[in-house]
Amino acid sequence: MELFLHQFLAGLATGGIYALMALAIVMIYQAIDSLNFAQGEMAMFSTFIAWQLLQWQLPFWAAFFLTIAIAFVGGFVIERVVFKPLRHAHQLAHIVVFIALFAIINSMAGFLWDFSIKSFPSPFGSHPLFGQRLISAHDAGMIGVTLIILALLYGFFRYTRVGLSMRAAAANPESARLVGVRVGRMVALGWGMAAAIGSVAGMMIAPVVFLEPNMMNSILLYGFAGAVVGGLTSPGGAVIGGFAVGVIENLAGTFVPYVGRELKLSIALVLIVAVLTVKPSGLFGERIVNRV
């Protein structure tokens, strides 16, 4: 029982990271109907920036918030420079650009900081929380940070004017323009926020998986799984999906024979295929129905 609870909580902790990645993916998917394959690399690059700031002797939380701001600006600029000109382009063009971004950011990070594995400090420490064995301080901290981010985002989208405009722009761009929402700006804002959310995920998971240019590959895959399980049209669903994937992955790795550490990643793929086969819109996604 204790083992189960321990694995469950550890699953929730990494699940929170997947939830953040899933949310970032969904935010961009809502805006341009494509999956951002470079989301993980953007998060990885942000984490390297945080690492660099820490090397320059900035206190952790100063580096943390500065990195979020830099990531936000970076996401905003990528949309304005790269994707705005492609607004009317075919979806395949988007995918090609995403793959290009993936390769560019990945090798940029390797070029600037080399491919050696670096350790990234945890602001919470890796000791057990309150001296018990159930959950480590870093895992608890990850869950806490995730929940704070989610609460902030919920408040932003639910109660602010900009949040409302962003939801309108995503739901019905044409109608949004007709009431005066500057849709293009909202899309760029969404990119900035997605990049910022990704940077938090990167900085939180880096102490666990270590910092190197390929650190986010598997995390992004789990994030995709979370988004697909919850539904690509449902931000709330993506978050729940992310948590679920984390828990399932951890429990299956512990309790299902043969899965162990090596086959964990395939669980994400199995989940994606299973959900797409049985319920393509995801557990909480919206089926596209046109009412006449």
Add this chain to the structure above:
Amino acid sequence: MTTKLLEARDLCAFYGSTQALFGVAFGIDAGGITTLLGANGAGKTTTLRALSGMLRTSGDVHFDGHSIAGRATEDIVRLGIAHVPEGRGTFVRLTVEENLHLGATTRRDRAGIAADIERVFVYFPRLKERRDQQAGTLSGGEQQMLAIARALMLRPRLMLLDEPSFGLAPLLVQELFAILRRLNQDEGVSLLLVEQNASLALDLADSAYLLETGRVVMAGPAPEIRKDEGIRRAYLGY
């Protein structure tokens, strides 16, 4: 000659490389109700979309002293033109009240917005009962009311209405048109109305334009257009 609130000259519009309007010219009187009549595909909706900057256009459009041809939709809205689109453009997943708040996107006066929400509820009491419901759960008639209420939140000078009667029961249509008349008289909103139901539109409007395949083929005060033999046969059906 009365002053024109909006004047279009030689307006052409294109869907991709297909031309849909061929040098349309018309004017809208300040404080008046103007209607565009015509069969399916005559270019009525296209004209409204061209005015709102949703299509590639050429030609001249002046609104209240500003040239608006070729400007972005978001900027045209800010001059006070509210467009109630075909199919109502409801944000179905948002609540009625959120839809209304979106109508006031361009405004910054919090107190005024809150007061205006209560004011549109006077015109549309049913929306008040449903203010916290998802807009997608409203009936077609209620969604049309919501679309007009949302447009009012802009405090528009001119409202473009694209087939407000579409799909509504006759009784509802009468109610809706009575409200439109009140909006015009009490709030001083000029209306440009596109309708398939020509008889209804001519009852409400002061002046009318008849479109055929992307061109204006007849224009005049509504009572005169109503008397025209050809119009009577083709569009009024008696």
